[in-house]
Each structure stands twice: as C-alpha cells, then as structure tokens.
Amino acid sequence: MKKILLLLLALAVPAVAYAEEPVLGLPSWSMEFKGGMFAPALGDWEQYYGRKDMPQYAMTLAYKVLRQIEIGAGMGASRDRGQASAPQHSADTGQPYVSGSVTTKLYPLNVFVLARGIFSEDQLLVPYIGGGWTRMFYRQTIDGQGGEVRGSADGYHFRGGLQLCLDQLDESAANNMYSDYSVYHTYFFIEAEQTQAKVKSSSQDLGGTAYLLGLLFEF
C-alpha cells in the first residue's frame, strides 16, 4: 500500500522536463462526460430487475474558483427495466411473486464542490474528491397499468477519483485541442460516487454506488 501511495505521489509531482514549455494560462472551466454502472442501494433491486446495477451516463460543468477548487453541477441518467411485484400473489404463496414489466428511470442532479490535487499543469495524475447536494428525479412506469409516476428525492453525494492527463501522450493532439477548441487539458478519469437520496414519505433510498469513467476537458 505504501509503495502504491509513493508511486502516486511521484506521478503527482510536477515534471521538471516540461518546465520550459510556454505557459498557456490557466483554465477556468471544466466539463466531464462519463459513463459507467450504478448499483442502487435498495437491497432487493436484483430480485426485481435481474441484476444489481444498471448503466449510468452523466455530464458535469464546473467553475474553477481556485486551481484546486471547483464548484459545479451535473446531471445523470440511469434506466432499468424489470418486473413488478404482485402483492396478493406474494401473500398467497408466502414468497415474493414478480410479474409484468416495470421501467424505472433515475436522473440525479448534483451540485458539488470538488478539490483536486493539482500542483502543476504538467501533472500526469490528479486525484480529486468532492461532494454536494443531490436531487434524484425519478420516473416509473408499470406496463399496462396507469400513467408514469414522477417525483424526486433530496440527498447528498460524495465522489472521488483519479484523473490521467492525456496531453503528454499526444502533444500535437493536445496543441490542436487548444488551438481549435481552447481546451487546455484533457483528462481520462475513473471515479466512484456514493449517493443517498431518500424519498420522504417512504424513506426509500434511491441513491447507490456508481463506478464511472470518462473524459474531462478543461477550458
């Protein structure tokens, strides 16, 4: 474990070899596009939807208050299709009885503060951690039974991950990104996100754990 930490630290230290390169200035904004799997915290999800997790896609936009501190907002989307419960049949048989088809969609809206361990514009690996307020919008439909159920639940989220700066892998592409789109840096990142959003009336937690990867553009 210590060796891994030392390695990460070594990678986070600014690379001296690039010290003489022209200074482009500092980016003010960042935008993320990410996707991965979201495992709801609800314990019986697999029983009704056939698997523990579902795909999630998200994007965020953040403003850099400081080079190391960002505030921003993001929106995600998840969708899963499974079966509903037949409560009377469950009571009759004495065991959970599933039937029909249900579509559940979750759209987390996150407002967050993020701290990034960046100390040089040439830093290869950038760890980050953050969190903030979450409003989890939901949509739910049982096929052939009434309309769509809509609502939302408030909560919070934490997330952390590691960004890999891609600029040094292909410097000409990085230069083009800057000259064509004013993108200072492009990062590939992986992150874990923990969300809690409880429905007030039932205390059901629509949050869960997401493992995501994506691209971040600083501009």
Next chain:
Amino acid sequence: MKLIKTKQLVLTAVLILLSVIAPKVTVAADEIIADNSGTTSCTSSDTPPCYTTIQAAIDAAVAKGTTYSVRVEPGTYSENLTMKGVTVRGRETARTILSGGGSGTLVTATTGTNSGSIYNLTFANASIGINASNSASLTIKNNIFRGLTTAVSLAASSSTSITNNVFYSNGTGITTDSDNAIANNIFMSNTTAISTNQTNPGGITYNDFYLNASDGTLGSGTGNIFDNPTFVDTASCDFHLQTGSLCINAASGIDMGAYGGTDTDTIPFMVAGVTATLDTATNSITVSWNQTLDHNVIGYRVYYGQTSGGPYDGTGATEGDSPITVTGSTESSFTLSGLTATVITPGTPEFYQTSPLNEALDLSWSAVEGATMYKVYWSTSSFDSSSLPADSVEVDTTSYRLTGLTNGTTYYFAVAAIAQASYYVAVTAIYSDTNTTPGTSNESDYSAEVAASAGDAQTGPLSAVGHDYPETLVAYPDLESQGPHCFIATAAFGYYSAPEVQALRAFRDHYLLTNSAGAAFVRWYYEHGPVAAAYINAHPAYKPLVRAALMPAVGAALFMTKTPFFIRIVIVLLFLMIALMSAYRSFKKKLSGSGGAL
C-alpha cells in the same frame, strides 16, 4: 505404288470431307462468376471461381486466358468497368443491372484488343453506358439501356456492332462517328435515337424507332420500322414483346429488341399475383396468377408441397405430382384437387407459469409438434373438455394475454392444439415444355410462395385447466407521484399502489380537487392526515380497523369513478325513489296515526 498413292489420296479426301461435314462441337468456354447477391458462397477458390465485382471477375478471366468468359449473376452492380477482351454475359437481362448512381461511364473500351463482348445486361442511371474509342471492337448484344444521358458512345470504333438491344428513355441512344453495324434494336422514347456524323450510314438495319424526339440520321439501311413495339410493361422494365408486336420476327426471322436472336436470355419474368384458395367442400386448392403477356411464354408450371420454401415435391393431387405443367400462355389459374392430406392429431400443450397483470393475465404454453393453431378457453368457473366455455380464441403463437379481466377474480383457462395440413404453392412461367430448372433456363424463378390449408383440422386434447387472478401490480421501489396523497389509506392498505388507495385518489382528483370546497377539504386533510398515518404506521394492529372503516368510502369512490355515468344516474334515482317512497309512507303513517288520535 500407284495404288498406295490412290489410297492416300482417297483417305485424305475422306478426312477433309469429314472435317467439313462433321458437326462442330462447341466447347463451352470456362466461366468466371460475378455475384454480389451475398446469398451464396462467392470466393475465388470456388468452382467455378466467383468474385463479388464484375471487374474482379474480368481481371481473373484475363489472367486465366482467352477462353474464359464472365457470367454475371442477377443483382445491381455499381461499377465502372474497363473491358479487357473478354465476354461479359448477364444471367438475366432485366435483373442484372450496371448502375452508375447518376453519373460516370459504366463500361469503357479503349483499344481493339481490350474490347470483348457484352451480353444480357441492363445499363441504367449513368451519364454514359458504354464508351468505346480508339479502334475498340465491341459486340454489344441483347442489352437494355434505360435512363442514360448517352447509352453508347463510339469514337473511331467502326468494328463495334450493336445488335438486339433496347434503348429506352435515354438522352441519346447511340452516338458514333463511324458506319457501325446497328441492327435489330428497338429505340423508344429517347431524345435522339442515333446521332452520327455519317451522311448516309449503311449499317442501320432492321431497327424499330418509336416515340423518339428525333430518330437521327438513319441512312439507307433496310428493314427499319417505326411502330409501337408493345413491350410487356415498361414501368417494371419488362421489355419482352407482347403477342402481336410488329417487332416479332421482323429482323430477318428473329425478334427485334433485347429478347431476340440466339444470345438472348431465355428466363421469363417471375409470375406475379399468385393466390391459393381452399375449397373445403371438395378439398381442392385453386391456384391463380396474373397471366404474363410475354409472347415467348408457352405455359406455366405449378409447384406444390407441404414444406414452406420447398422442396415442392407434393404428391396426391388428382392432376398429378408436383410440378404440373399448364400449357397455354393465357392460362391464369389451375385447380389441385383430391388433396387428402393426413394430419396427426396434435399432442397436449402444457401451461408454463401464468403472469398476473393489472386486469389481465399472460398465458404461455409449450409448443406442440405439428400444431398450426392453438385454441385458448377461459371462464370464471372451472370447466373440462366436456363443458368448454364460450370464451375462446384461436392464436398461432404459444402465448396469449387475456385482457379486460376483473382484478381479484379467479379465471380458469386451458388450451388445445389444432393441426391442419397446409400446401405451399409456387408458379413459374416457361418458354418450353422441356425439363428445366426454375431460374436457370427456359423457366422463370419461383413466384412468391402462397399457402392454403387442406383437409380437416384436428384438435388435440385439452391441457390441464389452470387458474389465476389478475391484480394491481406494485413496482419496486414503490414510488409515488409527488404532491398530496392519501396518507391514511396508504398506511392502512400497506402500499401506495393498492387499488383501494388508487380509487380514493381517483375520487380526489375527479370530484374534490375540481371545486373549492373539495380542495379546501383536501388541504385540511393533507395538513392533518400525516399525523394519523404516522400513528397507524406505528400501531399496525389498528390497520384492519382503519381498512374496515375506509371501505364505505372506497366503495363510494369506486362507484363514482368506475361505474358508467348512466348506471350511476339510474342507481341514484332508484335510491331517491326508495327514499321518497319511504318518507311518503312514513308521513302517511304519521298522518293516519294522528287521524286515529283525533
């Protein structure tokens, strides 16, 4: 010595004579196949070798030697070909199409040695169909040129011959600066049929010119006519000649156009409009089709069998085993009679697990060998094979959804397999009554297949009778739409989607929130309701009591939201009448009581 010399002379003479009078044995040149259909294997290692582009096939033929030619299978080829001295021949003229996507030159021949022959192709949708120059010596025969800016463009290529082609709806049919042999062609609806700088070309003979804006300079050639060729159907690009066409035998005994002469493709167009109708009284199937107008067609061949898609190896029809030849191009129907197909009684289907849904049940069962249909029975009371219910439906799948049911009511259901023999029929058109193979020679490809049942349907035994009841489903997680809701009812009935809660919610939406008094009550309820709901949740033992107390309200809500308006009015009036009568009786009783006292 003299005798020997005489014998030698006689032998030599006999040999020379034999070599002259003996029939020439034409060895078919080896073929390279071009096939872009993707339906069959096509690789260079096939026998014969096959390529997916015509140009690759031409190049392969050139590499193998001059005896090789290219056979192009039906399809649309978007290529710009360069001729290299080989023969390129389409299998079916109308269906073997070289298309240019609206521009370009489809075939180019630039020298005499890099020429060759082009047979049985359709050229379409390009600027130039064939461009020959610099002493190119092409044989262009039995092709169709349609919708091109210039169909054939010849420059310094006097050895190129153009015979038995159709030029339809082009800008210019042929443009040339030489005196080429242009014979037996049909030019129709072109802007200019032939454009030449020859003042008196002599090679333009036995062609038909019709409805061209300009026929061009035709010179002193003989046999040209100017009549309607009466194609079968130009809209579907069927340029065969109809019976009675003046182009038939008009070119020294052979037909003008793309389907005349010795190199024409002899595969008729597919027969269209095929239907098959079963006559249950006689167990016969009447097959009908659209009569073809192609004057070469001498009849039809009716194929039948009990396997969809073939082989059509049916037997047992009074008229004979499959296929049956129907002579006469004007025929358009044929009856297969005496088809006594035997069907084995199908087995018993077995129900899989049923799925309860809201006011519906999903049923599914095992497939039974030989079954062509399944009959599903259902009822609210149990039944068996001797007391089948009236409610039933026939389906050709192994699942069915019973809908329009009442939640909570038990339904009984069963299914029986039905088997009935089917005959599958296809029809071909034939040019001759010799044994041929559909789609290859003298016989068109199979028409679209049609099916008809034959014999009596056999119903198998009834499955075991199953039973289930529909109910309102609850999603996981059991989420609710935001906004006010029935706190107490939700707490009492256990979940938000409970039908009783839904009934109260519907009543609220339709009758309370639509007026100020009702809305005020709802506001009051949502202010105080959660307290009661929390108490009920904390004391589950009270839930049955609350449920019982809510039942009249639930009943009234159901009555108001689920009962048709007319029924509601009738019932309300009935109650009013009873109440009035009761009040009247009570009043009368009181009156008579008072009277008595008086």
